[in-house]
Amino acid sequence: MSNPLPSPGLPCPALALDQSDALIPLLDPMAFPKPRSHRAEKRDRRAQRRAVIGAVRAELVNRDRRCRVCGGLFGWGEATAEMHELVPRSRLRGRSPEEIFNRQNCLLLHRRCHREVTEHRLILAPADASVGAEGRVEVKTR
Numbered sequence: 565m566s567n568p569l570p571s572p573g574l575p576c577p578a579l580a581l582d583q584s585d586a587l588i589p590l591l592d593p594m595a596f597p598k599p600r601s602h603r604a605e606k607r608d609r610r611a612q613r614r615a616v617i618g619a620v621r622a623e624l625v626n627r628d629r630r631c632r633v634c635g636g637l638f639g640w641g642e643a644t645a646e647m648h649e650l651v652p653r654s655r656l657r658g659r660s661p662e663e664i665f666n667r668q669n670c671l672l673l674h675r676r677c678h679r680e681v682t683e684h685r686l687i688l689a690p691a692d693a694s695v696g697a698e699g700r701v702e703v704k705t706r
């Protein structure tokens with residue numbers, strides 16, 4: 565017999581350990597909480613992103629009282645205010661929502677003017693790259 569059981573006269577080795585720091589944490593289920601599901605993580609990230617977009621949009625509604633392309637007032641239909649990103653989100657993939665949606669990168673355009681920009685018939689170029697949409701933005705035709 566290579567590994568004999570302790571004889572009844574000897575103390576159990578497990579009981580010799582200080583249970584307050586050795587055994588209890590291993591037995592505490594909260595020491596290894598179940599990880600949050602990817603679905604829950606994704607839901608939270610999406611909600612966070614929506615909150616950032618909503619906050620920036622609310623600030624832009626106050627800053628850009630008129631379309632940054634044509635200067636016209638916003639209204640309904642084709643005159644609805646849409647938020648445009650100077651550096652497109654496709655080029656900022658993987659960045660935090662705050663890095664994509666902020667006052668420097670976003671401005672409000674008419675729906676019809678936004679289409680002209682997204683379909684590359686118009687080009688928006690901030691006069692000062694360091695302030696982006698917070699400063700003057702030049703509108704160029706292609």
Ligand SMILES: [Zn+2]
Pocket residue numbers: 631632633634635636673674677
């Ligand atoms: Zn416009």
